[in-house]
Amino acid sequence: MPNQKILYVTTEMFPYQEESNMAMMVNKMALKMHQEGNDVRVFMPRFGLISERKFQLHEVIRLSGMNIIINDLDQPLIIKVASLPGERLQVYFIDNEEYFKRKQYYFDDNGESFSDNDERAIFFARGVIETIKKLNWVPDIIHINGWMASFIPIYLKNYYKTDSYFSDTKIVLSMYNEKDALFEDNIKEKLEFDNIKDLKALENPTFQNFVVESMKLVDTVVKGDEFLEENLDKAYEESDTKKFDYVSGDSINEVY
Incomplete structure (x- = not known):
């Protein structure tokens, strides 16, 4: 169905990342829906590995001046934008020197997960939500891809639960086999600062468990990878949420 406003929130997208299934899937889904006449926008983190010069990113001045408070710390929100190479499809990048300048995604050169991955996810989720509101653009569908993006439904249903801006928006979650890691113990305090409590995921706060939490x-829920890892597949099978087995990027409109 054309003429829908569709927001893809992702941590990976081709050509900004080239090797993962998620990056290819998001590219295919966004292009497919864009070419069918929908108003499509993509939001992702501006990881330090993404070349601003190569992909012609530039700061959106009219969206500047916003700050996000994370655990009582004021963090400036910088929004950059680029057109997907060869397409009239806008990709917005959530940026912040503290969280996204480093030249790795979630793990350091020794394979250790970053101690502030929780803050980075909170900043990304709230940054996307606040930017969409400032754009005065109400999506019909938000399609979540990647563990970091899974914080968005958690925030929408808790921190923003009295905000009617997204009340008619449908949320779709794609599940992928991503490398898992444990958050630091103080993630509970950081979420409680935003009045988010009683999450089952906090019993064992890992990337995957926050994805499972957001499934509810x-x-x-859609399988982004045709075959999910055992614990993800178990959560998928046990979920009461409406489900679609693996759907290729070219046929994603079946889900919408």
Whole structure:
């Protein structure tokens, strides 16, 4: 169905990342829906590995001046934008020197997960939500891709639960086999600062468990990888949320 406003929130997208299934899937889904006449926008983190010069990113001045408070610390929110190479499809990048300048994604050169991955996810989720509101653009569908993006439904259903801006928006979550890691113990305090409590994921706060937590809060769950790891597949099978087995990027409109 054309003429829908569709927001893809992702941590990976081709050509900004080239090797993962998620990056290719998001590229295919966004292009497919864009070419069918929908108003499509993509939001992702501006990881330090993404070349601003190569992909012609530039700061959106009219969206500047916003700050996000994370655990009582004021962090400036910088929004950059680029067109997907060869397409009239806008990709917005959530940026912040403290969280996204480093030249790795979630793990340091020794394979250790960053101690502030929780803050980075909170900043990204709230940054996307606040930027969409400032754009005065209400999506019909938000399609979540990647563990970091899974914080968005958690925030929408808790921190923003009295905000009617997204009340008619349908949320779709794609599940992928991503490298898992444990958050620091103080993630509970950081979420409680935003009045988010009683999450089952906090019993064992890992990337994957936050994805599983968000499954309960969305309208539809889709397998982003055809075969999920055992614990993800178990959560998928046990979920009461409306489900679609693996759907290729070219046929994603079946889900919407």
